[in-house]
Amino acid sequence: MASGLAREPELGPVTGLKSGEFKVGGSTTSLYAGDPENLPLLLNIEMVTGDITSLARGEVVVEEQEAKDEGVEVGDVIPVTFARTGDRELRVAGTYERNQLLGQYTVSAETYEENFTESLDFVVMTKAAPGVGPDAARAAVDRVADGFPNVKVRDQVEFKAEQKRQINQALGLVSALLGLAVVIAFLGIVNTLALSVFERTRELGLLRAVGMARRQVKGMIRGESVIISVMGAIIGLAVGVLFGWALVADFSGEGISELVIPVGQLVTYVVVAGILGVVAAVFPARRAARLDILEAISHE
Secondary structure, eight states: OHHHHHTOTTEEEEEEEEEEEEEETTEEEEEEEEOTTTHHHHSOOOEEEEOGGGGGGTOEEEEHHHHHHHTOOTTOEEEEEETTTEEEEEEEEEEEOOOTTTOSEEEEHHHHHHHOSOOOEEEEEEEEOTTOOHHHHHHHHHHHHTTOTTOOOOOHHHHHHHHHHHHHHHHHHHHHHHHHHHHHHHHHHHHHHHHHHHHTHHHHHHHHHTTOOHHHHHHHHHHHHHHHHHHHHHHHHHHHHHHHHHHHHHTGGGTOOOOOOOHHHHHHHHHHHHHHHHHHTHHHHHHHHTOOHHHHHTOO
């Protein structure tokens, strides 16, 4: 695919990205590889130290945090182990800020092919040649991709939309679980109120005997139900926001860096919880209001 794209005059630099497993310090991790000349032209690689073009000399660049964790700097030699070639040493040519497509270790395609049996690009990147419009460049990519039925062609807008769709699917699953939790909570409130009415039969009879009307009994049970449901919703939202903040803090280096609290949506959840609390109290409140006063007072 990459060689085919490179022959198209409408396209500029092309590089494929490969990925494999190797051992560093006894731990297995992923190694990524690409064309050191074209890679910085197609990816926004923020080098902290060193130069990525040094990969052409058979060296390796390391993600900044990984380099700090391993205690390595530019010029250091890392002992590594490949399944094909065994123990080797790679010199650190530089460090870079976290990049989702490069992982923690990156070498040149030549270094990769020397040490791995399989050489398959998991993604191929290119962009339009100078002066070529996006439609002409896309047509050139589509012509080459026709020979590879396992390849999906995506521009930046389509790629972002695909990632957004995956996130929305995950959110849809969370929403479905939320709906299930609401149903369980609703049944729990009904059950709790029904037991509460049964356990307070004598007290309810005494209240009726001293003048409390049936509608007042219903109002009291409804009030209890609303308090239970609203307090549960508020506590749940507080815990959810706390966990959301914790996840953003933990995955800030993975591209999840902004915490957005949908205040309007959360308020809606609280209001819905209150409405469900009123609905959940219908049966227990009716039962409490219909208690026979004399039988309730004599209830043990």
